[in-house]
Amino acid sequence: MIEKKTIQDKMYGDIQTKNLFDTAHQYGKEYVASVMNRNVFPTEEALQNLSQFDEELPITDTNGTEVLKQLNKYGSQATVATLGGRYFGFVCGSSVPIGLAAKSLATFWDQSPTMNVLSPIGAKLESVVENWLKNLFNLPASTVAGFVSGTSMATFCGLAAARYRLLSNQNWNINENGFYNSPKVRVITGKQAHSTVLKAISLLGFGKQNIEWVDIDEQGRIHANEIPKLDNSSLLILQAGNVNTGSFDDFESICTKAQKAGAWVHIDGAFGLWAGAVNKLKHLTKGIEKANSWSVDGHKTLNTPYDSGVILCKDQEAITSALHMSGSYIITNTEKRDGMFYTPEMSRRARVVEFWAILKYLGKSGIDEMIYNMHARAVQFAESLKNVKGFTVLNDVVFNQVLVQCETDKLTTKAMERIQELRDCWAGGSVWKGRKVIRVSVCSWATTEKDVEISVDSFKRALQEITNEITL
Numbered sequence: 001m002i003e004k005k006t007i008q009d010k011m012y013g014d015i016q017t018k019n020l021f022d023t024a025h026q027y028g029k030e031y032v033a034s035v036m037n038r039n040v041f042p043t044e045e046a047l048q049n050l051s052q053f054d055e056e057l058p059i060t061d062t063n064g065t066e067v068l069k070q071l072n073k074y075g076s077q078a079t080v081a082t083l084g085g086r087y088f089g090f091v092c093g094s095s096v097p098i099g100l101a102a103k104s105l106a107t108f109w110d111q112s113p114t115m116n117v118l119s120p121i122g123a124k125l126e127s128v129v130e131n132w133l134k135n136l137f138n139l140p141a142s143t144v145a146g147f148v149s150g151t152s153m154a155t156f157c158g159l160a161a162a163r164y165r166l167l168s169n170q171n172w173n174i175n176e177n178g179f180y181n182s183p184k185v186r187v188i189t190g191k192q193a194h195s196t197v198l199k200a201i202s203l204l205g206f207g208k209q210n211i212e213w214v215d216i217d218e219q220g221r222i223h224a225n226e227i228p229k230l231d232n233s234s235l236l237i238l239q240a241g242n243v244n245t246g247s248f249d250d251f252e253s254i255c256t257k258a259q260k261a262g263a264w265v266h267i268d269g270a271f272g273l274w275a276g277a278v279n280k281l282k283h284l285t286k287g288i289e290k291a292n293s294w295s296v297d298g299h300k301t302l303n304t305p306y307d308s309g310v311i312l313c314k315d316q317e318a319i320t321s322a323l324h325m326s327g328s329y330i331i332t333n334t335e336k337r338d339g340m341f342y343t344p345e346m347s348r349r350a351r352v353v354e355f356w357a358i359l360k361y362l363g364k365s366g367i368d369e370m371i372y373n374m375h376a377r378a379v380q381f382a383e384s385l386k387n388v389k390g391f392t393v394l395n396d397v398v399f400n401q402v403l404v405q406c407e408t409d410k411l412t413t414k415a416m417e418r419i420q421e422l423r424d425c426w427a428g429g430s431v432w433k434g435r436k437v438i439r440v441s442v443c444s445w446a447t448t449e450k451d452v453e454i455s456v457d458s459f460k461r462a463l464q465e466i467t468n469e470i471t472l
């Protein structure tokens with residue numbers, strides 16, 4: 001009698017033969033080798049082929065090799081080459097190769113650093129990276145770190161800690177009593193606060209209408225002398241790296257005042273906090289250590305693989321009180337780190353593994369060199385475009401962002417669309433002072449001088465083509 005092979009047998013078979021892992025690895029290696037020089041955005045054909053995935057959930061099981069084949073054949077072509085050196089959209093970041101490698105090892109481990117007892121290696125690396133980051137950014141000794149999915153979530157955690165502390169200053173326990181009839185928390189931020197800051201403000205129940213807005217200068221920095229008088233019910237949110245211009249607020253003077261007043265300062269440093277790890281750029285982050293909490297991404301400037309942000313907070317009691325949960329089956333160990341006290345989630349993947357690997361691989365000098373190169377390439381981009389008739393650079397390139405404009409909004413939009421169609425590089429749009437702009441964010445370790453030259457040529461060609469079309 002032939003016994004029917006169960007799905008469990010099939011999966012044990014996958015483990016024994018290792019075929020799936022070998023195949024995935026092979027596809028992955030081929031992908032990274034080709035993506036650096038490939039068209040930056042998928043071709044029309046690749047996008048059409050995505051219809052291959054429009055199918056009903058199969059009634060019966062599929063061969064694993066077939067599953068991977070489909071992903072590789074139609075998926076790999078339909079990716080955006082954010083890994084390469086000519087992707088300048090949003091503020092993204094590539095991945096340092098050791099990060100991809102460490103992440104694939106950690107994929108096999110499949111750990112959740114929820115508690116030390118659930119993943120000793122995850123807990124250990126989180127403690128180590130917490131210390132390294134504190135040291136890199138020169139933050140107070142009491143600072144703790146939560147490893148979350150990105151800056152959106154990091155900011156949410158920072159503001160939750162602030163909410164807890166500013167209300168407890170007024171003898172109010174937000175966890176028990178909520179916002180009904182609570183004392184007030186004042187929320188103060190600049191008119192160029194990132195949209196994810198506003199999202200955190202609404203998620204946490206502060207209400208966007210209650211924000212006390214502060215005017216900004218021509219580079220998007222908050223006007224320090226227009227900040228209203230602060231007190232110990234005030235939450236002030238500053239920015240290290242404006243998403244358009246890359247500018248930094250004047251932390252030294254603002255944080256000194258805020259500290260005296262007993263206010264809580266949160267710094268959104270998604271990509272810009274990393275300037276603090278670069279010798280020639282760290283003047284930009286001067287004074288950040290006087291704030292109370294900081295949000296920063298791994299997946300942007302540090303080039304960790306995606307899904308990697310950190311909340312840093314110097315008030316351990318506030319952040320753990322804001323995010324803490326408990327249950328009868330939860331085993332905590334005060335000696336060793338239980339990561340879930342510092343993040344909203346309970347289960348999550350051990351994203352710290354690749355974070356640790358990249359920091360260790362680069363070392364302080366490698367981090368400095370890699371990030372300074374992003375700045376230097378942004379400056380090169382801006383200087384080259386200044387020599388091209390028809391383009392104007394609007395901002396001071398203090399870090400990695402370049403804002404570019406053509407003579408009219410229509411030309412700017414059309415030039416941007418053509419640049420995207422050409423696929424030699426990719427840059428997106430934004431609005432600056434009410435006018436359309438093309439935003440170039442240099443955020444990849446892989447960007448070379450040559451990449452910038454190719455991209456600037458593509459900008460030139462795009463503008464020429466659309467100008468010809470308009471005059472024809």
Ligand SMILES: *Cc1c(COP(=O)(O)O)cnc(C)c1O
Nearest residue numbers: 091150151152194196243270297
């Ligand atoms: C990207 C960005 C965010 C959001 O970060 P995610 O990691 O995408 O959630 C917040 N603030 C600034 C300044 C950013 O550039």
